[in-house]
Amino acid sequence: MERILKQSPRRTVLLMVPAQAMPGPGRVIKRYHAPEFLGGLRDQRRAQKEFQTLVHLRELGLAAPKPLEVRLQREHWELVMEEIPGALNLEQVFAQNGARYALAAALAKFLYQLLVLEVRHDDLHPGNVVLDEQDKLWLVDMRGIRRDAPYGKRELRELLIHLCQTCRETTSARWRASVMARLRRCCNKGQLAHLVGNLDLPAIETSARTLRRKRGRKRIGRWQRESSAATRRGAGWLALDRNPGDWIRTPPASLDQALDCWNSLGHLAEHGIPAERPVLLWVGSRSVRVVSQIPTGARRMKTAKEGSPGAWGHILGSIADRGLGPEASNISQWWLTREGAILAGDIHLLDLSRAEQVNPWRFNIEGFNPSWTPDQRREFSSAWCLAHACGPQEQQVLKEALLGDL
Incomplete structure (x- = not known):
């Protein structure tokens, strides 16, 4: 039996599970499939190099899969390794x-x-x-x-x-x-x-957050490649086996609007922000569809007061942690789950300066100007700081900046 473990435009990793009558571990096959001729030559070198690296690492005593062979199978080079049981x-x-x-x-x-x-x-x-x-x-x-x-x-x-x-x-x-x-x-x-x-552990954390933001911005471009989830067809509707949580948007009026929505969701996904998960962009001759996934039972928000201070602190703190902030948005672009968490929809994100990142009250969200009590502001600020995933010293600085004279 064959199962796909990982797939990309240039390589696929498969797990070959042996039949019950055949004892022993399965086989993991790394298949290279560059489209061009020269790419095929590079695939051969890559497979052979990885084979030699595995042999060398195992000789050093490092835990690495056991390489079995490099082979040419159906015009594709493959590296065959022994499965690590239960990994x-x-x-x-x-x-x-x-x-x-x-x-x-x-x-x-x-x-x-x-x-x-x-x-x-x-x-x-x-x-x-x-x-x-x-x-x-x-x-x-x-x-x-x-x-x-x-x-x-x-x-x-x-x-x-x-x-x-x-x-x-x-x-x-x-x-x-x-x-x-x-x-x-x-x-x-x-x-x-x-x-x-x-x-210096705090300095490493700060540098890691900066690098995370840069990587997130860089990876946004892959959502516009043909090898991504963006699918183009000549005509007709693409049938999807959707999970119960999948939700199909109202068809956009134009391709530009569909791409804008798709890119916004991709931006959120690459930064790891709690949000709708983009599943598919489908462009046909007469219609356009953007499909995204949400938790079962989630619903559009009608007023900002539906979300608790802690829920708002978590989602807005997560966005600010990436050096971003939501552009002016309607409250209907945000989701409320059954558990009370808030998810972002197709909101536009802006790059913020460090000073702006610690000022959540500047976010221009329709209805988000709650008259919270001091205790509610503390709840918001605590959730905001926890979403930053930073050390205790930096969290204390953030809390002082958020609470002001409270």
Whole structure:
């Protein structure tokens, strides 16, 4: 049985599960499918290079999948690896079980092993590290690997900043600080104390937030590529197997309006802001559709007072944490879930200065000028600060800026 694990325009990762009568682990197949002829030659080199990297890392003692073969199958080069039984990448682990502190210790030891073995990964993120049934961490993506590359202070700082920015929405600042503290402890016990002597955790968090904003802006362009979820057809309606939470918008009056709506939702998605999840842009000869997904039971807001101060603090704080702010919007562009959370709709986002980011009262949302009591303002401010996913010192500064003389 074949199951797709990951898919992109140039490569697909498949899991081949053996039949019950055939014992043993399954096979993971990484299939390269560049469209052009020269791309096929590059695919062969990539597959062979990843095979050799896997062999080398396993010889060093780093947990990595066992490579089996590189083959040409139906005009596509494939790298075949042995399956890691019961493995979930850290993104899935965070989503299912949260960021456990036992996992923080395992991740710190894993990072320390990379430092000792002088293995540098240019794109290390939770999707490239998996946890098996014995709570052991494995490195599964060999792209961007550099061997025999000693770490200096700058390289370690860049690694930690990149790793922090990839998991800011799924882990707490305290959990990330725990990972770094345990890594510092490992380095001090070993021969790498010089790397972590002046490690400034608050500065790493600040740099990670800045990098997260830059990456979010850069990735917005992929929502306009043909390889994205944007689908173009000559005529007719594209049938979709929609989940109960999917919601089809009223057909836009023009293609420009549809693209504007699609890009707004993509902007929110790339920044990890609680919002409608864009599913499909379909452009036909006579009609245009934008399909997005919302939680079952969510409804359009009618007045700003429907949302609690804490719910408004969370959504607006999440937006401000990315260095953004909502442009003038109607209250009907916001959703209220059954649990009382607020989700953004197709709102337009603006880049804000640092001074503007700590001033939520400037947001021009229809009806959002609530006459809250001091206790309600404190509830709003606490939720706003928690949404920033920053350390306690920065949270205190934010609270003082928000509450003023209260």
